[in-house]
Amino acid sequence: MQFDDLMLRYFGTNDMNAIAPGGREAGIDRMRVDFGLERDPAKRFVIWALLAMNDAEPDLSEAFETEAEREAARNLLDLVIMAKGGD
Known part of the structure; x- marks a missing residue:
């Protein structure tokens, strides 16, 4: 999984600054x-x-098994x- 591919898949652009609030x-x-x-x-x-980069990550205890x-x-x-x- 390439970061640019994920950005295009989920946001339609690979420029985080170009994502409209609704698109985000x-x-x-x-x-x-x-x-x-x-x-x-x-x-x-x-x-x-x-998701974490967008301040939307699920809680660790729910997200990961180990x-x-x-x-x-x-x-x-x-x-x-x-x-x-x-800090």
């Missing part, structure tokens, strides 16, 4: 559906990560927070 919500809704249907752990993680997956997600969240200039 529609894309998030599509991601949530795909996340719920996806069974491949790696693909689920990628969709979850894109502690290793939850820890990887926590690490990603830490990186996202740092990239946004958080």
Whole structure:
């Protein structure tokens, strides 16, 4: 799964700044559906990560079955927070 491909699939563009507010919500809704249907752990993680980048990620305990997956997600969240200039 390429990031640009996911952006095009869910938002119709690969430029995050070009997404209209309504388009963002529609894309998030599509991601949530795909996340719920996806069974491949790696693909689920990628969709979850894109949801996290849009502040729409499901709770870790509901999203991932194993502690290793939850820890990887926590690490990603830490990186996202740092990239946004958080503490």
